Amino acid sequence: MPESDITTSSGVHSTGQAEDSAATDATAEVTTDASTGKPIGMVADIGRDIGQYIRQQRENAKISLRQLSKLAGVSNPYLSQIERGSRKPSAEILQQIAKGLRISAEALYVQAGILDVPTGGPVADAIRADAELSERQKQVLLDVYESFRRENSAGQPKQEPSTVEEGTDATAAADRDNAQ
Amino acid sequence: MPESDITTSSGVHSTGQAEDSAATDATAEVTTDASTGKPIGMVADIGRDIGQYIRQQRENAKISLRQLSKLAGVSNPYLSQIERGSRKPSAEILQQIAKGLRISAEALYVQAGILDVPTGGPVADAIRADAELSERQKQVLLDVYESFRRENSAGQPKQEPSTVEEGTDATAAADRDNAQ
DNA sequence: GCAAGGTGCTTGCAATAGCTAGCACTGCTG
């Protein structure tokens, strides 16, 4: 598990340095950015999450940081920063790391928040695979389908009435798409 | 189709400014970066590709650039740069644009080269969905499966002998994974 | 004990992403 400090990293690279006391006192409250609620002095949790995951996958594969950096074509200091959560890699870098780890890029994308956890059984898969629908139509249909599934799993919907409206909105949207 | 010029954009932002003559003479050969072969003065083709695609989706939806920029939460000058291919957006920005366009983020990711075009019928989907396999094991299995499919679709394999080796390498790799 | 080769990390820098301020233009309204 990478250490959660940025220590002497310059202000140039960080949104703001972590409070010293936070670095030394594990029980100290993490200072957060007022606008996002995410930790200051550290890339957001999601960055640390992907870094932990990459380090875990690398250790499972029993290779060193330098070995992975060569396999991935990424510099080893940068890979260290990624694993320790002090840098947030782009999708392209994640793609390279996935190749180096010989896992799918999608697995890293889910951890990084770039992709949602895959959902849906055969219906959703079939909708996505339908070549005759536009991207917009696919999305509308998926929204309608997911809305119905939520209704059904709730039995009697206990959400706001907007849940009901959502369904009608979706079908209204579908009608508007067809009108175009 | 966005214009392919960066005109007076400063050198700070571009790998290199397009030759003036290239800007005015449509038949002029595009100057390329020696190391990558990609156009200079323009982000790589793939950047223009995603930009074109976004503009096409926006025009299909019959909304203006400013309307989409508000829906997406992206500044309108930056969206213009993306559509014209002079900036390469991150996955997070693509996610926001997809939401604004009400299409799936995956559709934009495929265009941007972040995701491959989805492949595989039921076998690949089932492998990906299997919760009992590690990410590494899934990838090895997919590699083996795709290798077999390539062999079968070629009838008599005409590729390098490495294609055969690839299969044996893959199964050997699978054995090593199981040994760990 | 020393050299060599490995490890993970820090620092400073260049290039790029993404934004704000502002521009020029168009069409509409009173």
Add this chain to the structure above:
DNA sequence: CAGCAGTGCTAGCTATTGCAAGCACCTTGC
């Protein structure tokens, strides 16, 4: 015709990404 609201874009700026150079430490072999 002036004012307004819209359009798409340019220029300059700040924050961030990703790297190269180099550090300190560890293990191994001679």
